[in-house]
Structure formats: structure tokens, C-alpha cells
Amino acid sequence: TKFAMAKSQDSSGAALLKNFLSGGFGGMCLVAAGHPFDLIKVRLQTQVTMAGKAPEFTGAFDAARKIMAREGIRGLYRGISAPMVGITPIFAICFWGYDLGKQGMHSIRGSKYGVDQLSLTDIALAGAFSAVPATALMAPGERIKCVMQVEPEGSTRFKGGMRSVVSHILKEGGVRSLYRGTTATLLRDGIGSMAYFGVYEGLKRALTPEGATLSPLAVVMAGGFAGMCNWAVAIPFDVVKTRIQTAEGAEAAKGIVQHTREMMAKEGLGSLYKGAAPAMLRAFPANAACFLGMELSLSFLNKMF
Template sequence: MSVKMPASRAVEDVKRQSEAVLSDASSTVKNAAENPKQATTDFLHTPFMRAALPFINGGIAGMTATTVIQPIDMIKVRLQLAGEGVKTGPKPTPASVVREILASGKALDLYTGLSAGLLRQAVYTTARLGFFDTFMKTLTTSAESKGAKVGFKERAGAGLAAGGLAAMVGNPADLALIRMQSDGLKPAAQRANYKSVIDALVRISKNEGVTRLWAGCYPTVVRAMALNFGQLAFFSEAKNQLKSTSLSPKTQTLTASAIAGFFASFFSLPFDFVKTRLQKQTRAPDGTLPYKGMFDCFKKVAKDEGLLRFYRGFGTYYVRIAPHAMVTLIVADYLGFITK
């Protein structure tokens, strides 16, 4: 048989609990005011923040790097789209692309698609570095419990998995970025003139269907896995190997980032090239697309433009990837250090 608590007693209990909560809150605020550094440290070490920090730090690092590198990314995309379908077509250089962009508009046109690039980093790099850090912590804990150390194979696996998962989440922003950057190549009457990444996403969804936002997802995922294999695995491995040298910690990070950037560029450029072509394409009046998918694009480009076309602009791509990797990893490293 249940016994009902008198209303007056229930009210007193609620009042007492409320006063206790308010007292705790007041004490917390007072302590925070008196010792802000300690309060910040306590907050950063809550279970939620410890799990969220790798993702937050990764997103901030990626967005910082994108702001610095965006003009180079714009040049890279224009190089990949030049001479499409023609083996002996034009062979632009980074300098000629810059001249063309400046001649047709303003210097700020080099930052076309920055909003999409930032959104992509907020989603993609946040997930990529966050997942990688989480996977590495789990692998390290597991290895230490067995008296072993995490090896290159485990680092590579963590990089591949983190890149693939993040790429699927970030594909819509990636597609919007390519559309915004390639829009200037069309005749003036055919340009979409997207106002922002949100405008691009809404209009693409409305005119082509929501699923179109995941166009080129397969090569995007493969590219991300290849890039992360080269970037995260080789960065982690290089940094581990450089610990035994006389280089300062900062120099070790810079050197490891440069090495990681080279391998990331080498492994991922062909997939980045195909991703750009697939995301740029739009349907012809009869409803057909130039490429049916990743393998069809590889086949047609190899046949019509030659195998070396996949590595066109490698220098520009490296200059885009390596500094981006360096800025991202250095900022993430620093943020990780100050939020320990």
C-alpha cells in the first residue's frame, strides 16, 4: 500500500533541494571569480569536455588552415577542371590561373567558396581529427594494457577509418565548395552565382534533389582515407621517429607535418581529381551526366586526357595540402597542449 507524502512536506523538500542547488551554484560562481584558471581547468576536465575537445580542437585547427590556404585551393580546382575531355587541351599554370581570375574580377575572387570551405572544415576536420584522436586513445590504452606500443599499422588503420567516416558527413559542404569555385568557368548567363554555402546547398537540393549533395561521395571517402593515411599516420609515425633526434619539439612538428603533407598529396591527388570532376558536373538537357561514377571518370580521363592528367598540378596540390596539414596539425597540437 502506497503512502502519500503530505503536500506541505513535499513543498519543503523541493524548497530545501532548490536552496542546496542555488548554494552550490553560488559557491561555484564565487570560486570561478576568485580563481578563473582553476575553474577553467575543472571545466575542461569534465567527462563531456574531455570527449568533445579533440573534435572542437580539430574543427578550429581546420578552419584556421582553410582561411590561410583557400586561394591555393581555388587555383587547384581550376587546374583540375581545365581542358576537360581533351588530351591535348590547354596546360594552364598556377600563375596563368591567378592572372585569369584577377583579370575577370577582383583579388577577393580567390576566396570564392570560403564559407563552404569553412563549413566543410567545421564538419569534416572536426570529425576527422576527433575520430582519429579518439581511436588512438583507445588503441593506446589497449596496447598499454598488454605491455605493448601502438605501431604504424594501428596508426594507419585509425587514419583510414577517421577519414572515411568524416568524409561521408562532410560531402555536402565539399560539393558546395566545388560548385562555388567552378561557377566562374561557365558563361555569365549560365552561372548560378551562389551567395553563400547555405544558398548553394538549398538550391542544389531544390533543383537536383537532396541525394545530389552526396555526388562524388565514393571518391571523396577514398580520397579522405588516402589523405588521412598519408597525413595522420605518417605525421604520427614521423613525430615518433623524430623524438630521438636533437631537433626542438617545434621543429619536429614542422618536419613531421611536411613529411605527412607529401605522402598525403601523393596518395590522395588522383581521387581528389576525380572527386572534383564528379562534383562539378551537372545534367545536360537530356538528363545525362558526363561521368556515371568514379570508375567511369577514371576510365574516360585516362583514355581521353592521359594518365598523367590525374597528377596535373601536383606542385600546387602539395602547396595546398602540406601547409594546410602543417597549420592544422600545429594548431591542433597547440590546442591539445593548452587544454590538457
């Protein structure tokens, strides 16, 4: 398979539309490959370890084994409707924002989009910009997903699925409650996206010799490692975001600094890396699938239009 490159004569609008559509397809591939790992990560992040008590799950593999024993394979896909509905447009917006960021960097540098290469620093800055429109769209879906994922098996609180979770959140604190954790999400994704796109582009260039066509293997390797680097820097922000978004009662009023301080005091530095194992395990296959889906669909669009 050879990837068709973007046409240098593409208008900025055409390039943005192609990136929007291919980003959405990449997002669907990412959810399908990564959801079970994400569910395990959230279950690990939300279990509170008390002194002298054994935790329910000792790690990622133990959590997977126990969830499958209790809830079957479907248990690992609990709550997938929210990310599938939410992540597809988010990735579309993310890749659209990334392309817009790249166009902006070309304008600042006075270079030509589609012809000249940006430096990896400029790529990372364009990546950080992509998090802004994506977070505006993503925060409510993340909140709903986290609330659904921590609900124990057999609970009848949210019988109506996603709809009853949304109505519970809205009753609790209106639309503002739906956006709880937005600042933490923006921090996680702004910093994570700098690593994500910077590493992807850097590895893609390193794995593609001068004048050679981009290969699927280069995309898979670059995409997988980019996903791992993204999570390596984003995990502490993600843990705090999950705590903020699943907090109830008095805990719900606490912000990023308060949650971070309390977690460090009660559970130590390691608490900020809770769920790191499943996140890193998920990162390679999910993001390899995402970038492969994105590059294949972008190549298809470049051939067709």
C-alpha cells in the same frame, strides 16, 4: 613553446572532447592558409583540354596570375565560406575519429591509452578509421564548394551565394544529389588519412629525441610533410571526385570507374594528376598550420583541464 601532453588519467571521453575541439581549431588554421591553393587546384582540375587548343591555364602560377588579374585577391578566396563553415566541424570530427581509432587499437592490442606507444601501422589504421565519420559530414560541403568554385566570374546563376547553390543542387536531384561523390571522397580520405597520420606520427617521433618535449618546429615539419604525403596518394581520387561533383546533365549519372576510364582515354594518365602542383604547394603550409593549431590548442586544453 612547450606542448603539454595529454594526461594519462584522462577518461576516454575527455580525451575525445579535447581532440574534437583542437581538431576544429586546426581545421580553421588549415582553411585560412590553404584556400587560395585549393581554388586554383579545382579550376585546373575542371578545365577540359581539347586536342589542338591551348588550355586556359597552363599551370598553377599561370592560374593564380590570371585569377588575380581578373578577380583581384578576393578571387582567390571565392567560395571560402563553405569550407570555413564545413571544414571546422569536419576536422573536429576527423581528429575525434582518429583518437577513437587510436583508443580502439589500444583495446585490440591490450595496451594503455596515453601511456604506451602504438606502432605506426596501428596509427595508420586509426587514421583510415577517422575518414569514415568525417566523410559523412564532409561530402555535401565538398559538393557545394566545387560547384561554387567552377562558376565563372560574372555569372549570375548563383546570385545568392551558398544558399542558391544548395537550392540548385537540391532541385537537381534532392538530398541524394547533395551527397554525390561520397564514395570517391571516402576512398580519397581513407587512403589519404593512413598516410597523413602515419607520416605525421612517424616524423614527430623521429624529430623528437627520447625524453625531449615536442617542439613547434617538429610539428610544422611533420605536419607539412604529412600533408604532402596525404595528397601524393589522394590526388587521383580527388580529381575523379571533383569531376563527379561538378558534372552536369548526362555526365552526372556516371560513377568513379566510368569517369576514370573516360579521363584516361581522352586525356591520358596525366589527367589523374591535374591540379597536383597547387595541391602539393598548398599541402605543406596548410597542414603545417593545421597541426600547429591542433597541437597548440590541445596543449592549452591539457594545461587547463
